[in-house]
Amino acid sequence: MKVTVVGTGYVGLVTGACLAQVGNQVLCVDVDADKVARLQTGDVPIHEPDLPAMVQEGIAGGRLRFTTEVAEGITHGDFLFIAVGTPPDEDGSADLRHVLAVAGDIGRHLQRPVTVINKSTVPVGTAQKVRARIAAVLQDRAADIVFDVVSNPEFLKEGAAVADFMKPDRIIIGVDNVAAAERMRVLYAPFNRNHDRLIIMDPPSAELTKYAANVMLATKISLMNELAGLAERMGADIEQVRRGIGADPRIGYAFIYPGCGYGGSCFPKDVRALEYSARQYDFDAPLLAAVEKVNDRQKGLLEQKVVRALGEDLTGKTIAVWGLAFKPNTDDMREAPSRVLMEALWRRGAQVQAYDPVAMEEARRIYGGEPALRLCSDPYMACEGAEALVICTEWQQFRSPDFVRMRSLLRQPLIVDGRNIYDPAVVRAEGFAYHAIGRP
Ligand SMILES: NC(=O)c1ccc[n+]([C@@H]2O[C@H](COP(=O)([O-])OP(=O)(O)OC[C@H]3O[C@@H](n4cnc5c(N)ncnc54)[C@H](O)[C@@H]3O)[C@@H](O)[C@H]2O)c1
Numbered sequence: 001m002k003v004t005v006v007g008t009g010y011v012g013l014v015t016g017a018c019l020a021q022v023g024n025q026v027l028c029v030d031v032d033a034d035k036v037a038r039l040q041t042g043d044v045p046i047h048e049p050d051l052p053a054m055v056q057e058g059i060a061g062g063r064l065r066f067t068t069e070v071a072e073g074i075t076h077g078d079f080l081f082i083a084v085g086t087p088p089d090e091d092g093s094a095d096l097r098h099v100l101a102v103a104g105d106i107g108r109h110l111q112r113p114v115t116v117i118n119k120s121t122v123p124v125g126t127a128q129k130v131r132a133r134i135a136a137v138l139q140d141r142a143a144d145i146v147f148d149v150v151s152n153p154e155f156l157k158e159g160a161a162v163a164d165f166m167k168p169d170r171i172i173i174g175v176d177n178v179a180a181a182e183r184m185r186v187l188y189a190p191f192n193r194n195h196d197r198l199i200i201m202d203p204p205s206a207e208l209t210k211y212a213a214n215v216m217l218a219t220k221i222s223l224m225n226e227l228a229g230l231a232e233r234m235g236a237d238i239e240q241v242r243r244g245i246g247a248d249p250r251i252g253y254a255f256i257y258p259g260c261g262y263g264g265s266c267f268p269k270d271v272r273a274l275e276y277s278a279r280q281y282d283f284d285a286p287l288l289a290a291v292e293k294v295n296d297r298q299k300g301l302l303e304q305k306v307v308r309a310l311g312e313d314l315t316g317k318t319i320a321v322w323g324l325a326f327k328p329n330t331d332d333m334r335e336a337p338s339r340v341l342m343e344a345l346w347r348r349g350a351q352v353q354a355y356d357p358v359a360m361e362e363a364r365r366i367y368g369g370e371p372a373l374r375l376c377s378d379p380y381m382a383c384e385g386a387e388a389l390v391i392c393t394e395w396q397q398f399r400s401p402d403f404v405r406m407r408s409l410l411r412q413p414l415i416v417d418g419r420n421i422y423d424p425a426v427v428r429a430e431g432f433a434y435h436a437i438g439r440p
């Protein structure tokens with residue numbers, strides 16, 4: 001099948017590469033000429049396991065191509081995916097500018113009947129807006145071309161994006177006619193072999209399903225973080241509590257890890273966007289506001305723990321930070337807790353020595369000119385002469401460190417663990433003061 005994917009970010013690139021992998025002819029379109037130039041040579045600009053090999057295989061097999069030519073893109077595909085960003089506007093609402101710009105492009109260049117599929121995370125009613133924009137532009141051209149608009153939100157996680165796309169838990173198809181649903185079933189058949197993963201519904205329900213999933217997960221995390229704060233005060237250990245409640249299958253072990261707050265390009269923005277939508281409908285949604293409030297507070301916790309140990313004025317002091325990405329296996333630092341911590345430390349006059357296995361280039365891009373940041377090529381180098389080590393991301397390589405070496409490099413044997421990756425008894429036996437999240 002001929003597929004066009006507009007937008008080659010985390011979602012678009014993974015969608016394009018995976019659809020090419022199963023044999024489709026895929027053309028990916030992006031307005032970012034540098035990104036397209038890199039992708040044309042098989043150079044994947046993001047860190048995502050398995051993606052470079054898949055992109056290179058697709059290019060070599062002639063099934064995956066990249067262009068900045070939007071007209072070429074729109075005329076190529078029978079399926080046109082919209083996978084552009086929907087960043088938060090100042091008021092928290094999802095900015096639909098890019099999605100509607102693509103709808104306008106489709107209207108301008110469409111030559112034959114197609115299925116337009118929106119993969120971006122968008123508020124309820126957007127499929128309708130996309131349809132209206134395409135129809136209006138077609139009308140201006142006096143072009144009478146039929147098209148469907150399908151809502152097909154994406155649920156991949158960064159760091160596991162290829163695996164999630166290839167073996168999805170579910171494929172949500174929001175559609176208003178049977179023929180379009182059938183076309184989607186055929187397109188997704190390679191990802192739907194053993195169990196039927198397709199859940200077909202109306203477009204508004206599909207659009208809300210995406211937000212509902214993200215706010216449900218964000219709520220689990222914020223609730224655990226709130227309980228962690230209580231545990232800390234009550235002398236209980238949230239890690240023991242986590243195991244105790246996770247054993248109940250109605251609760252489950254997934255997504256109940258307390259920590260220094262959720263980050264990334266999705267949870268923070270999507271909780272805010274749904275809050276905004278609720279206000280638009282004049283509907284009080286106190287739970288959503290609380291989820292966000294708890295998370296904001298949680299992101300300030302690591303700074304508080306450092307201050308409690310070292311004092312308010314950190315002028316001239318150096319703090320080591322392990323982990324800059326918002327979670328392991330990605331170089332994405334959007335809304336990462338590490339950023340909140342580092343910026344707070346800088347305001348208090350501290351120097352930061354940071355290490356991340358893959359996000360160093362991204363850190364350089366964001367904080368390149370920051371004199372109070374030293375990016376270190378090795379985790380132990382980051383500890384050299386620092387008053388404390390703070391862990392922001394639970395990368396595997398941090399889990400079993402050389403504590404003796406760490407202690408010899410740090411000026412003070414102090415670890416603030418934002419991800420609860422160590423056994424407090426073990427770390428303390430190594431001679432460290434250890435402060436984690438919700439643990440005595
Ligand atoms: N990142 C994730 O893990 C994830 C997962 C599920 C859903 N989503 C949702 O998917 C959407 C895309 O997210 P992302 O992380 O892939 O975004 P991204 O910022 O990584 O990529 C978006 C891409 O779209 C391109 N673009 C913007 N306007 C364009 C236009 N008019 N024509 C062509 N290209 C254009 C940009 O240049 C960029 O390369 C968002 O709505 C997001 O909420 C993201």
Ligand SMILES: O=c1ccn([C@@H]2O[C@H](COP(=O)(O)OP(=O)(O)O[C@H]3O[C@H](CO)[C@@H](O)[C@H](O)[C@H]3O)[C@@H](O)[C@H]2O)c(=O)[nH]1
Pocket residue numbers: 121154155156157158159214217221254255256257258259260261262263264265266267326327
């Ligand atoms: O028990 C947990 C699980 C996660 N997190 C944090 O939550 C954030 C988000 O993690 P994760 O969900 O794994 O990453 P994302 O790539 O942001 O994926 C989420 O957001 C995507 C974009 O909408 C969705 O497609 C995915 O289904 C959804 O999991 C990260 O900061 C994690 O550290 C916790 O603090 N505790």
